[in-house]
Amino acid sequence: MTPLSNVELMLLQLIAECRQASGYDLLKLIDRRGYREWANIGTTSIYAGLKKLNDKGLIESEESGGKSGKGPMPTRFGITEVGREALRREIIASLSSTRERDNRFDLGVAALPFVEKGEAVEALRARLDFLAKALTNIRRSYESQGGSRLPLHVRALFLHPMNLIESEQAFVARFISELQEEMKRHADHH
Structure with missing residues (x-):
């Protein structure tokens, strides 16, 4: 399997951590943790990353019951078994063989x-x-x-x-x- 992009790795890690999260939950967490600052991640790349992870079968989406207001049903994502293994591999690779500077x-x-x-x-x-x-x-x-x-x-x-x-x-x-x-x-x- 091709290595994950920085965005995909970050999203997979956050989804694994939250067990289940909507795109909006992830955006809030990314802001709180300051990922945008040091990982150079924009909103559009987050949604594109979720789509890629879903297409690769690393996460699965489900409509969440908690509907609020008139908007569309918020989709929540959970990590798949394949996703968990990919995450593990990527973390090991990241910890053992990455450069530290620009x-x-x-x-x-x-x-x-x-x-x-x-x-x-x-x-x-x-x-x-x-x-x-x-x-x-x-x-x-x-x-x-x-x-x-x-x-x-x-x-x-x-x-x-x-x-x-x-x-x-x-x-x-x-x-x-x-x-x-x-x-x-x-x-x-x-």
Whole structure:
């Protein structure tokens, strides 16, 4: 079976966790957990993902009895046995063999000779601000949901990106000071 997309993996995991969930339940949970933020997931991809999981037989839909208002019957999804096995496989693969960072940054580093060193330093300082804001937002979300009182697997969803950002901040700060050293040496030679 082809590997699941990030969206499919996330949805399968949430459906397994909730036992049964409607698209709306999933949207609310995705927002609360901040998946949109760090997994880059939009509403349309969520509904497309549910359809794909259903087509692959990994989840099954059933009309739920709790009809409210005049709208259509809300569909609820449950995970199938095949879905449970696929989820297990994907989790093992994800934990054992994934990269931790955005290669877009590396593309920028590779193209460094095409900007002035001073510009690069400015851009990297802006990135430090950007990372600090991201860290603050994740930390705020973590604390507002209970922080250290959250179950370990939920805590890890916050602590892992926080840890990666802190590591990235340290790297960028070192990179800036090395660029500044180069600039200083270059200036001294002229």
